[in-house]
């Protein structure tokens with residue numbers, strides 16, 4: 001396995017609603033997460049809001065550590081961020097004062113890559129994401145979709161083994177999102193990267209993933225992993241209208257439906273408890 005989540009748990013210390021000194025308790029965001037991702041695999045993680053998807057990805061990126069269990073990358077426990085993993089977030093995080101090309105070159109410079117190679121690599125990856133001819137544009141001169149393409153090109157230019165994507169297309173309009181989804185599949189086929197992609201979107205999960213891991217709501221854990229047959233998962237135009245696509249979408253929707261209502265119930269109970277505390281205080 002390229003990546004192995006081994007009984008991973010993450011807890012946070014949170015303030016109690018009643019307040020006061022020492023009024024902290026432990027909140028379990030994810031627990032018992034057991035999941036393997038194969039080398040070169042496109043794994044999608046889908047789950048209700050707040051179930052711990054970003055927490056899992058942050059731990060994979062080495063931005064935070066598991067409270068229990070471990071995450072292995074190539075058999076070694078992850079111990080902080082590294083250039084072997086590239087992260088693409090929902091927000092583009094580009095430097096506004098640098099052009100598209102300079103945004104990519106900047107990271108490569110920090111990696112010690114010579115000027116000529118930096119320039120070649122930046123142009124190559126901008127072309128790969130469909131932005132040839134836009135090298136000299138500043139972020140404010142690019143659309144949301146284009147900015148996200150630059151962010152993806154920047155991650156790829158580092159040549160990481162693994163690409164971690166946290167709802168990268170969530171802020172885009174539907175048409176741009178679909179275009180970028182099919183481009184991402186094309187790029188994945190060309191580069192053979194291992195991709196872990198997080199989303200709320202069921203269609204997006206079925207369209208992109210070779211496997212889709214469905215999470216439970218609080219505490220987040222893996223409820224089921226669904227295999228997506230090769231012919232359903234592909235860059236061809238009308239894959240979304242295949243009956244199998246609809247069946248898989250429905251299967252995941254049903255798995256999620258119970259979780260979403262459970263999460264809503266939890267919110268409701270929490271709100272009532274908060275109101276009771278407020279009334280007492």
Ligand SMILES: Nc1ncnc2c1ncn2[C@@H]1O[C@H](COP(=O)(O)OP(=O)(O)OP(=O)(O)O)[C@@H](O)[C@H]1O
Nearest residue numbers: 012013014027029048049050051052053054055056
């Ligand atoms: N630093 C933190 N301190 C306390 N609680 C946190 C912290 N980070 C996340 N959480 C809690 O952990 C849970 C999981 O959060 P996370 O952001 O991973 O969920 P998510 O599935 O990515 O949500 P969404 O889909 O809404 O982005 C949430 O209930 C959140 O409030």
